[in-house]
Amino acid sequence: SATQRTTNGAGGCPFHAAAESPMAPNGCPVSAQAAAFDPFDSPYQLDPAEALRWSREQEPVFYSPRLGYWVVSRYADIKTIFRDNLTFSPSIALEKITPASREAQAVLERYDYGMNRTLVNEDEPAHMARRRELLEAFTPEALEAHAPMVRRLVREKLDAIVERGRADLVAEMFWEVPLTVALHFLGVPEEDMEQLRRFSVAHTLNTWGRPSPEQQVEVAEGVGKFWQYSGQVLKKMQKQPYGHGWMYDMIEKNRQKPDVVTDNYLHSMMMAIIVAAHETTALATANAFRQLLSRPAVWAELCANPELIPAAAEECLRHSGSVVAWRRIATREVEVGGVTIPEGGKILMVTASANHDPAHFENPDELDIYRDNAVDHLTFGYGSHQCMGKNLGRMEMRIFLEEFTRRLPHLELEEQEFTFLPNTSFRGPEALWVRWDPAQNPERRDPAVRSAQRDFPVGAPEARTIVRRVRVTRAEPEAEGVLGVNLADPAGRDLPAWTSGSHLDVVLPGGEARKYSLCGPPTSGDWQIAVLREEAGRGGSRWVHDTVREGLELRVRGPKNHFRLDETAERYVLIAGGIGITPIIAMADRLKRLGKPFELHYAGRARASMAFVERLERDHGETLRLYPKDEGARLDLASLLAEPDAGTLLYACGPERLLAALEAGTAHWPQGSLHVEHFTAEGALLDPQNEHAFEVELADSELVVEVAADRTLLQTLRAAGVDVPSDCEEGLCGSCQVEVIEGEIDHRDKVLTAAERAGQDRLMSCCSRAKGKKLVLAL
Ligand code: HEM
Ligand code: FES
Helix, strand or coil: CHHHHHHCCCCCCCCCCCCCCCECCCCCECCHHHHHCCCCCHHHHHCHHHHCHHHHHHCCEEEECCCCEEEECCHHHHHHHHHCCCCEECCCCCCCCCCCCHHHHHHHHHCCCCCCCCCCCCCCCHHHHHHHHCCHHHCHHHHHCCHHHHHHHHHHHHHHHCCCCEEEHHHHHHCHHHHHHHHHHHCCCCCCHHHHHHHHHHHHHHHHECCCHHHHHHHHHHHHHHHHHHHHHHHHHHCCCCCCCHHHHHHHHHHHCCCCCCHHHHHHHHHHHHHHHHHHHHHHHHHHHHHHHCCHHHHHHHHHCHHHHHHHHHHHHHHCCCECCEEEEECCCEEECCEEECCCCEEEECHHHHCCCCCCCCCCCCCCCCCCCHHHCCCCCCHHHCCCCHHHHHHHHHHHHHHHHHHCCCCEECCCCCCCCCECCECCCCCCEEECCHHHCHHHHCCHHHHCCCCCCCCCCCHHHCCEEEEEEEEEEEECCEEEEEEECCCCCCCCCCCCCEEEEEECCCCCEEEEECCCCCCCCCEEEEEECCCCCCCHHHHHHHHCCCCCEEEEEEEEECCCCCCCCCEEEEEEEHHHHHHHHHHHHHHHHHCCCEEEEEEECCHHHCCCHHHHHHHHCCCEEEEEHHHCCCCCHHHHCCCCCCCEEEEEECCHHHHHHHHHHCCCCCCCCEEEECCCCCCCCCCHHHCCCEEEEECCCCEEEEECCCCCHHHHHHHCCCCCCCCCCCCCCCCCEEEEEECCEECCCCCCCHHHHHHCCEEECCCCEECCCEEEECC
């Protein structure tokens, strides 16, 4: 394919195909799999993420001749596209993916159909001007006000079936409640709901489906009627200028600024938003119930631990979202994932595939309600067009889950075949049959169950609510002042495997947490930690020593790994001081299994106080050097670190004093040689007296926010509706990292190396701030 290579300006085709294969518009041959790809076939319809596994693995950007689109399947590539809405215009987001037949066209014309730009398919600068005018209805306070209405609607529907024992939840409530909520939110009068549902189906098929020629006409009839209906409702609303709801906000802005919020926009939006605000949520709810109920153990865990509901809903949005693909069009020739997409190239981003990309999500195919970066999913899109209604959708899903887990914890999924409305983008089962034994309804025994309720704050799930219950199976001294604790799943299942360097956050009764490294065998199905009693500490270790006994239930978060072992180095030096041996012993075990050469240096106050000495002597006798101070042994860092070696990585954990000495002692080593684990966050916590406020420009969202002196950047971002994952919130873990485009950074974290800090291109948003008056972030 040498000639193709020269015609392809971006450096060649990333794959080779048979000579007779079709060509893509960039001159590359189309691979057999790309040629066969059809999103209307059953593999994609049943499971779009699975249907694109081959693409994620082998050909992440490909041209689909059947669709006439460039299909993109990896997380990073899709996020790059979402980030840049000038190069990748959203103008085709609502275009008919299957062109209308002449007959269908005639029908649409008869209805004067003129659906055009809304928000989701509007280009800049018109889009942001409009979006900014219309944000008020989505503040947490404004959304909070809708929660009682959602609760009431869900409860009414549940009351109607709770004694019945069997129901199709889609038919009974999953479409109607979100539709009613949407109409309330918009201020649109509730009229013929069945008709609106039929309209929505027609709109979905019209926009993202491949209706047959006969269906085309029928669908066009539905869409035409929907258009007329939207216009009539709009007129009615315009005559009552003092109504409440987001559509009234728009009507008001249309009066004040007709050039920003235009007439056609109003009419188009009226039609599009009824669908956007209800179908997405209805389908997402059905997907979530299907996924959770098909894993009875996970459902049971959620019933026992309703704090997890926001995290579980988010994980369902990642694992099985209701919007699975979204569109952009290239406004110039551009390279994506090594492939040149020509100007005018239409792009289908399969967000469901991105959400299963192992490069971004660990064990992506598993539904893990404890996952702490689920909010990174792309089901709501990303950037300046990101779903404005995401927090309303989340609220509805959570209330559905909260009511059902409380009132019908014994709910079961019936065996059934699921069917889906054939289209590229909106996905959820058309029916969801469940059954339960009404005699077991908890509210029969205790009527208070019916109305007991738990509310969740508006917004992305909070990391600190992602808590797991574990049972202590052993609590015995490991050394003087060190308690070894083994933890197991209360239901007897295996606890997840972990990687060396991982820790748990153990939640204390007051809600505070302490970090303890995992130090047992990594795949044993249970977890082991070792806790040093620190009389002068904040009380966490004393509580563990005084309270933790076999049989006790503990609440933990994690495992999380902020101290990852880079397994690619030639040699390693492991250094532990005192209780800092806990992550280091796990690393030694791992390196031994990998067959990598390493030295292990372990210093302590006295041999009797040093945990795991026997185990270390047994497993790592040859490499182990012990330095018990009471025996006069001393770790001589100066000579250990004298000769820098480019092939060696150092991993250390221990008292801050030891880590500081190591940092100083490796100054002449190559950057990035030393890796340390900090357990305290000195200097990272906010001290409002000594801070100044600063401005932050969010380039992807096209927003400007002010970070007050008494707020962190992370808190400010969240309040503005920008979801950034976080975990420790004290500068230790790296999960809240954001990219910095401009501005001088005042780094407060313990994650970045000196070189990374000097680069001034990223910061930890939970603690770091601006040195000056302003930062520009890639968010
Ligand atoms: C945009 C998904 C619920 C209103 C979007 C986009 C997606 C999406 C994928 C395009 C994002 C992009 O281009 O980056 C969802 C899902 C929902 C949901 C999965 C429920 C689970 C809602 C609700 C509302 C809503 C309840 C209204 C109250 C909007 C609006 C936009 C939008 C107005 C356009 C934003 C813009 O272009 O500036 N949504 N949505 N959505 N959504 Fe949602
Ligand atoms: Fe851990 Fe910010 S959340 S560093």
